[in-house]
Amino acid sequence: MIKAIRGAGIALLAVFFAVSFSSYPNNVHAENNDSGQAVSFLYFNDGHEIGPVTDKLGTRGGVARIKTLVDSLKGEKIVAFGGDLGGGTLFGGVFKGFPMVEAFNRIPVDIANFGQHDFDAGAANALELVKASRFQWISSNLIGSDGKPFANVPDYLVIEKQGIRIGMIGLTSAMETTTRDEAVQQQDVIESAKKAVDKLKLENTDLIIALTQEPVSDDKALLAAVPEIRVVFTEEEAEDQSFVYEIDDGKRFVFSPQGNMGSIIRLDIRKDQAGNVNLSHEIMKVDETVAEDGELARLAAQYQQKLDEELGKTVAVITGDLPYGDNHESRFKETAIGNWIADAYRNYYGTDIAFANGGGIRASAKKGNFTLKDAKAILPFGNKIVVAEVTGETVLQALENGVSGVDRLAGGFLQVSGLSYTYDADKPAGERIAEANINAQPIKKDAVYKLALSNFMYAGGDNYSMFENAQTVVGPNEALTDFELLAAYASKLKTVDVQTEGRIVVKGFADVTSRHWAHAAVKELTGGGLMSGVGEGRFAPKISLSRGEVQAAASGFLDSSVSIWEEIGLDGTDANAPVSREELALAVKWLYEKKTAKSVPAETKSPFEDDTQISDKMRTAVAGLSKLGILEGRPDNKFMPKENATRAEFALLLWKVAGY
Known part of the structure; x- marks a missing residue:
C-alpha cells in the first residue's frame, strides 16, 4: 500500500x-581616496x-x-x-x-x-x-x-x-x-x-x-x-x-x-x-x-520567472490562514500548520506517529489557493521523510530533546501527529515531559511504533542521537521530500481546514524556563496574578513594558486603584505607551516606599557609567534603588536610562520589592 x-x-x-x-x-567612515x-x-x-x-x-x-x-x-x-x-x-x-x-x-x-x-x-x-x-x-x-x-x-x-x-x-x-x-x-x-x-x-x-x-x-x-x-x-x-x-x-x-x-x-x-x-x-x-x-x-x-513557472500550480484551497508564528510559535507550542505537516507525513506512509521539527517550518500558509511554491516556501530544506521502527523509550527521549531548547526557540521542537504530550517549562531540561500518549494511552517504553520523520533528524540533526539503533523501514534513497508530501496531502484533501487540538500542552513559560535570570520572579508574580503571559507558553520577557502593565501590577500589588503615574508626576493616559528604564525606576521607588513604609536612600549619584544621561528627576530613584541592591544596570556597568524597560526587568524589580 x-x-x-x-x-x-x-x-x-x-x-x-x-x-x-x-x-x-x-x-564613522571617512571617504577613501586612491593615494x-x-x-x-x-x-x-x-x-x-x-x-x-x-x-x-x-x-x-x-x-x-x-x-x-x-x-x-x-x-x-x-x-x-x-x-x-x-x-x-x-x-x-x-x-x-x-x-x-x-x-x-x-x-x-x-x-x-x-x-x-x-x-x-x-x-x-x-x-x-x-x-x-x-x-x-x-x-x-x-x-x-x-x-x-x-x-x-x-x-x-x-x-x-x-x-x-x-x-x-x-x-x-x-x-x-x-x-x-x-x-x-x-x-x-x-x-x-x-x-x-x-x-x-x-x-x-x-x-x-x-x-x-x-x-x-x-x-x-x-x-x-x-x-x-x-x-x-x-x-x-x-x-x-x-x-x-x-x-x-x-x-x-x-x-x-x-x-x-x-x-x-x-x-x-x-x-x-x-x-x-x-x-x-x-x-x-x-x-x-x-x-x-x-x-x-x-x-x-x-x-x-523560472521559479514562478515551476511552482505556481494550485493544488488545494486553504480555508483560513495557517501561521507558523511571528514569535516562532512552532518552536515551543502546537500550531495548526505544524499539525498539518506532521499529518501529511503520517498519512502518506500510514505510520503510527510522525514528527515535524518546528525549525524546518519557514513560512505561513495563507488562506486561498495553495501551490507547490507555497509548499516549498513552508518547507524549503528538501529533507527526505523516512520511516523507522522505534521503541516507546526512544519516542520519549526524542520528545525530551525537542523541549530541551524551548527557551532558545531551538528548531528541534517537535510538532506531532498520532500522539500528544505535555511539557513543563519550569523543569530542568531532560525532565520536562510530564505526559505523553498514543491513542489516548501512555506511551509504553518497550512497545514498537512506526515513526515518520525527516532524514535530518533521523541522522542526528538537532541532537536527535537516539535513533542510532532504530530499524529503517523507508530510507532516504526511496523517500520523498517533505514539501512533496505536504503538496500531495493538500491535493488529496482538496480543501485544507486544520486547527490546533490539544496535541501539545505547555505548562509554565517556554521563554522563561528555570535557567532564565527572572524565572523565580516571573513564576511568583504570574502565580499571584500580578502579571500574566501573552499567550500559551509565552511571557515575552524581552518585550517593552507598557504603562498599563505597570498600573495593573501596582494596583494588585498595593490593593489600590490609585494612579501610579499621577502619583509620580508622569503621563499614564496612554496605557500602551512604553516605559523607559529611568521612568520604571521612579515607579518602583514609589512602590517600594508605599509597600514598606521606608524611604529609598536619598543618593544623588548612581554607580553607572552613564549616570549623567539619567534625567534629574529620576536620578535619585536610580541611585537609591541601586544602593539598596534592588536595581541593576545592563552590561558594561551602564544603566541605559532612555531605553525601554522590559517585562522581565519589571518582574524582577517588583519581585525584589515584594521580598519573595
Missing part, C-alpha cells in the same frame, strides 16, 4: 513540475534570495543592489561574502545556490566563507558550488572525509593591496543543523582558528580578519582566545538591523550585517608611515534607495 500511495504522489507532482542600523559615532596605503573591506552575508526581500520589515537586499554599492566605491577593495547562499528559503531550496554563485561571479566577490545552509543539499552540491565559483572559498575548520580542508579550499588566505597584507580565516559552526554528510565534518572553531592564525603569523600580515558563521557570543569568545584576530565579520543577528560590537576599548570589532543581504559592512583599513593600521567603518544599507544594476536585475528576474 505504501508503494501505491508513493507512486500516486510522484505522478501527481510530476504533473505540477511539467536597517535601521546600530553603529558608533566615534568610528596612500588604504583599502576597503566590504562584507555581506545571508544570500538566500537573488532578488530583494519585501516584507513587514520593508525592502532589502538583492544582488543587483549589492553590485551597485560595490561599484560605487572607488579605490582598492576586497569584497567578502560570509556564507549561506543555498537552502533555507524557497529560492535556495529550489536552485541550491547556483544562481547566487553566478551573480557573485559578476559582482565580483573575492572571498567567501561557508555557512551551514550551503550544505543543505549535501556536500556534493556544495562542492559543485565551489567549482562554479570564480571567487575563492576558504575554511579553517571544515574538513572532508580525507581529513583535508573541505573541497581542498585553503584554510587561510592573504590578500595584499596598497602594501597592506590582510590575513583571513573562515569558521563555520552549527553544522548539526544542516544535512548530515560524512563528506564534510566540523572541527572545533577556536582550536582551528589558533592553527590557522599560527600559519598567518609567518605571513607578515598587517591585519587578521575572521569570517565566521556563529553567534556573536561565540565570536567574543573567539577574540578572547585568539588575540591576534582584530576583526570578526559574522552572521546576521537580525533581519531589520546591523550590529557593531567594540571589543577592548574599540581596538577590535565584531560586525554583524543585516539579514538577507540587507546591508554591507564597509571597513576602511589604512596603514600609516609608521606601519600602524587604523580602522574605520560604515554600514551601507541595501534598500530601495539603492538603484539596481541592470544586468543583475535582469538575471534575478529570469530566475524569479
